[in-house]
Amino acid sequence: MVRPNNNQLPENLPQLQNLIKRDPESYSDEFHIQYQHFLSLLEVFALNPSEENKSLDDTVMFVAQVAQCYPAACELFPKHLADLLRNYATVLDPAMRNCFVKALILLRNKNLVPALDILELFFQLLRCPDKNLRTFLQSHIVTDIKNMNAKHKDMKLNSSLQNFMYSMLKDANPKAAKMSVDIMIELYKKNIWNDPKSVNVIATVGCFSKVTKVLVTSLKFFLGHDEEDEEPDTESENEVDLKGALLANRVSKKTKKGQKQLQKIKKQAVKAQKKKKNAPAFNFSGIHLVHNPQGMAEGLFKQLQATNERFEVKLMHLDVISRLIGIHELFLFGFYPYITRFLQPHQRQVTRVLQFAAQASHELVPGDIIEPILKTIANNFITERNSSDVMAIGLNATREICMRCPLAMGEDLLQDLAMYKTYKEKSVMMAARSLITLYREQLPALLHKKDRGRQTEAQAERKVRAYGEREVHDTVLGAEALLKDSKTIDIESDEDTDSNDGQWVNVAHSDGEGGGAEEDDDEDEEEDDENEEDDDDEDNSDEGEEEGDSNAEEDAASDEEAAKQKKEKKDVQILNQKEAAQELALTRIFTDEDFKRINAANLKKTVTNSRKRPLEQDRAEFVKLNSIEMIFKKRKHDKESRLETVQAGRQDRERFGWKDGRVNEHCSKTNSEKRKTKNFGMMRHKARSKVKKSFRDKQISLRKHLLHQKKMK
Template identity: 90%
Template sequence: MVRPNNNQLPENLPQLQNLIKRDPESYSDEFHIQYQHFLSLLEVFALNPSEENKSLDDIVMFVAQVAQCYPAVCEEFPKRLSDLLKNYATVLDPAMRNCFVKALILLRNKNLVPALDILELFFQLLRCPDKNLRTFLQTHIVTDIKNMNAKHKDMKLNSSLQAFMYSMLKDANPKAAKMSADIMIELYKKNIWNDPKTVNVIATVGCFSKITKVLVTSLKFFLGHDEEDEEEDTESENEIDLKGALMANRVNKKTKKRTKQLAQIKKQAVKAQKKKKNAPAFNFSGIHLVHNPQGMAEGLFKQLQATNERFEVKLMHLDVISRLIGIHELFLFGFYPYITRFLQPHQRQVTRVLQFAAQASHELVPGDIIEPILKTIANNFITERNSSDVMAIGLNATREICMRCPLAMGEDLLQDLAMYKTYKEKSVMMAARSLITLYREQLPALLHKKDRGRQTEAQAERKVRAYGEREIHDTVLGAEALLKDSKTIDIESEDDTDSNDGEWVNVAHSDGEGGGADDDDDDDEEDESEDDDDEDEPNSDGEEVEEGDNSDEGVESGEESAKVKKEKKDMKILNQKEAAQELALTRIFTDEDFKRINAANLKKTVTSARKRPLEQDRAEFVKLNSIEMIYKKRKHDKESRLETVQAGRQDRERFGWKDGRVNEHCSKTNREKRKTKNFGMLRHKARSKVKKSFKDKQQALRKHLLHQKKMK
């Protein structure tokens, strides 16, 4: 009996594909047959490209799978697919187009297609009206560029792609331009294209695009830190959900579905916890890499004045412009009058507008330019006709602006605002005191004498800078503390408690480094004597000059002694600074030295009137919470309320209904016992409490009157 021929390889492409991968040479003829079949189907398909051809789909994927086995035969295969997509991209059937794209990606993964050619083709395909295809291409482009730069960055390829992307952002097709912007931003966030060229392409093209979606995407790129805040908010919400899930699992009925959901939530919580423990990865903000920030700020401001976009887009413009001005210390004087017209309590998102005004303030802006903003805030917000919350927000915004530009505040306005330190509402009072505290450190001369407070050593050493003046240090601040260590020093600070626990520290130095411990005593004695001089100035003989004494000798001798002491102190301070400068140049400071320097600087900022030092560091961006923060008694959650209730019940008499009996152990009345009886025992009495109708009341009244008449 003759067996039938069971060779179905020409028709069974998956089986032939498997055999070719195992032994390419043995099945070379079968592959040539299939490749010729592919060429013939391709010619037929080119006559009507809008029609789907399932056979062509199958054979295209087959050739793409085994192309690495016959590179010479398949040399023209990628080019044929690329030409087909270039010529008929918008006409092709979606299924056929996806098939050709997947085949090219398969060839790219096998390094059979140059990266630049395939990526340029895919960028052009972003114009296709196929959302699924665009999303798929975006994912592949980002992944492919990431893989190419995994081991080392290919600068030539990256430069070519960035130049091509530059032209794609100008594309007339809004979908292609938007997708190109998304790809560039995603590559920047993944630290692949985090170079100035990418940032400046987005700044010069994306931020001035006529397409609103591209414009908004580019502006959001320069406001990237807001997304981090949103991630923190979502993480806190997930933590609350975890607690709720654990409580629900305790109370609700145990089912497989709920157990599975709880396990998933626990996995997410563990993952979030690990993420918190990892070292934070800081991404350099793109706004620092702009080559021409002044030109960008002026262009955005001009675009803002001429735009008719919705209010949210205008707020983005204001935010980016204010950040550019604040970070790069730019001059854009027209920005401040423009933003002043939005400073009204009823304005939508006015707290963000106040935030932008603070961000756009810096020390190089003349005070006359920012002073109208402060006056507008004072007139529109800080008035008693507004609510306490509005007044507190206005004071907070004033503080944030003056923190960055202290010279903008006038003396009369500051003293008027300082009078709110005794306001009846705590939120306004605390906001006013924070403004006073700021100017105690910056410009105490503008405050009223009673508001200046007690001067600290740090305030005495700080020099009031004029407009445009920069503070240049020729040594390490606080290095004078290292001079006071010939034998022992006692610097007590919170920073040093971990290392020496407040004990005496013996520090040895080389010859000629610093004076002795007696200098400290002399300083303390001089400080005490100067404090005494402020109250009663002694004369040269040690006798006090009375208030009504008009003798010229006492006054002159007191002035001379004070002058001599001041000259001695100034000379001593000058010598200490020179010695500290020489010490910094001739010695490498250790960690212990910097701890002592920090402790000494910390000690200078603390007096008996101020229990903690002020925060001198100014962030680049103004946090919205700094303006919206209002001092109020916060609402307690349920647990804290219960703790308060339990604490109040301790050490007091029994609460609840008080028993009126003189003797607690005597019997109770039936009325009192009725409160603890079962309802079944009182049901018959409850029936009599049913509300009677008007007729029943009449009959009862008549019966009662007849009964009284008979009794007479």
């Protein structure tokens, strides 16, 4: 009996592949035989490309595996596969199509195919009605482009691919366009294609696409949902897991599996620790890189007015438009009357609409344009016919709008809203007080005198800016705090310069100009001025009594002149101080400690006895939804918090519960007290007598009673 020879090389492709990789020269003839076989199968397959050919699949994968051993012979092999996919991509069998794609990826990994050719082909294959293939191609495209830009960015290749992507976004196939925009966004998030060109391709093509999925994906990209906030939580979980694993390994039974898991967790912890030490990478939001924000906002607004999409898509349009207006300080006056139509308490997601109105407000918008929005909010939300939550949300939205455009608020409307500071509901009261606090900082003149509060030093230094006016600083704000430690100026005072008593020292410039002495604390200066004024008033009154009424006018004139001289002297001192601070900023490099002292001095200016917390100087670019929805309200207690409150109330009491009034608590109890603790079986006969008789029992007892009386007679 002759055994079949299963080791024949022409038929056993895996064994031939192994041998060729070990010794390519010795098996060159066998390879050429297989390659000719591949060409013949290819010609046969071209006659009926929709039919699956298993032999062709095996031969294609074999040639792709050993193509690096015979580069000259396999020079046209990638072209044959690419032509097949380019011509018959939609009619090929899914299994064979996947085989050809994997073979090309294998050749690309061996650098046998140019990156641009293979990626352009894969972008075209995104049109195929095969979801698994599209997902596989998307992951490969992203990984391949990431690997090509790992060491240094290939600008020429990236530019060519971006131009090709630009045409793919306009493709008639919605699935290909959607997958293309997904690839661009993923590459942007991975800091590979984070240049303005990619962002503007999405802005000019994706945001105005007729395909709803492409449109929504592009708008979500500009809304920029940050994922960085979730990273600290994952790192902390890794630390907790490491501690738990170390404890479990110490107290539990030692096994090989446990040791492997412990080593794995240790590696993860070391990796997380290294990640912490790395310098953080800050990315610009895509909305900052738009070349023509005005044109984009106008185009989106025109598209919004003409669209028939669902309400969620309209909200995305409003969000992107409002962010463009707020960040780039654009003028789009038609946006504000449009958004006013949605400002109703019963409107779906009205808090987000209020958020968009606040985001679209900035200082360059005239107050007359935004004032109708404030009046609409006041008429529809801030009225007593609504609930307290609606009123508080309306006041919070008004505050956020006025924070970005203070000139939009009128004096009468502000004073009306300020009257809610004594409202019975705490949420409305706190919202009204936050609005008053804002205008105490911005425009205190619009408030009623009793609502302005005590003026802080920072408020006194702040100038009320007109519409369109910009505040330009010629020095570092608060640099006066460093004058007492400056070595660039001469110190005439005998005080110790290293002391932290908070007092200003006398300074003089080297060129002979005199510098005034002033104290650091303005309250001390005001007290000194008041004392001097009181002394002058007393002296003047004494002189007036001695000299008589004829000299009263002269005394008044001298008082005015003295006050004027004091004011001029104080202004000169402040001016000298500013000049010295400006010279100090120009001749000295400030250290971190200097800036800490400057920040502390600026913070001190914003705090008085009437205000315990500093004013908010930094305003975020985007309005947080929590700033509008945040209402101060007493929350309902759960069972645990109620029990804690009950126990806290019982601490100072001597006794609690039922008191029987006995003088000696160890004495015996009465029968009525003992009856309460007895078993019911012992008291059943007592309880039975208390039960009311039924009508039948009453008849029987009455009959017995009457019979008994009759017998007695």
